Amino acid sequence: MMQDENTPDFHASPGLSQGQLIHVMYALFAIGVLSAGFLGATAIAAVVMAYLKRGDMVGTVHAGHIDWIIRTFWWGLLWLVISAALALIFVGYVTGLVVYIWLIYRLIKGWLAHFSGETPLPGL
Template sequence: MTEALPPEENKGLSLKWLTHIIYGLFALGVLSAGFIGVATIAAMVLAYLKRSDAAGTIYAVHFDWVIKTFWWGLLWVVVSALLTFVFIGWLTGLAAVIWVVYRLIKGWLALLEGSAPSPEI
C-alpha cells in the first residue's frame, strides 16, 4: 500500500508575493503610458480573483487599495479626456496620472513596511 502524503502548505505564491506582482503589473501599465495596458488589466484580474483569499489579512487592504486606485484613476482619465475639448483636460489628466502614481508608490511602500496604506488621500 502507498502511504498518503500530508497536504503541502504554502502551495503557489504567497499573498505577499502576489501583492507585489499586482503592484508591479499596475505600475508597468501606468508608467508605459498605457502601451502595456494589458499589464494593468492583468493586475486587476489578479486582484479581483484573489481578493477573497486575502480576506481578513493585511493584503486584503492592499487589494482594495489597488482596485480603488484603478477605478478612480480610470474615471478621472475619462473625465480629463472629455475636458480636452474645453482645453483643461490636459491639466486634469496630468493631475490624475500623478495621483495614480502617488497611490501606487504609497501602497507599495506600505506593503514593503508590512502595513496597510493609510487612506488620508
C-alpha cells in the same frame, strides 16, 4: 518511511505567497501606468488578479492592499475618462497630468506600505 526526491511534497503550498502576489499586482499596475497606458493591459491584469484573490485575503493585512489597488484603478479610470472629455476644451491635458501623478503617488504609497508590512492608510 523515506520520501523519494522525485515525489512531490503535498504539504508545501504551491505558487506564490499572498505577499508575493501583492508585489506582482503592484508591479503589473506600475508597468501599465508608467508606460502611459501603452501597456495598459498589465494594469487591467493587476485589477483582475485583485478581484480573483480578494476573497482569499479577507482578514489579512493584504486585504487593504487589494482594496487599495481596486479603488486606485477605478478612480483613476474615471478621472482619465473625464480628463479625456475635458481635453476638448484643453483643460483635460492638465487634469490628465494630475491624474497620472496621482496614480503614481498611490502606487508608491501602497507599495511602500506593503514593504513595511502595513496596510495603506485611507485618503488620497
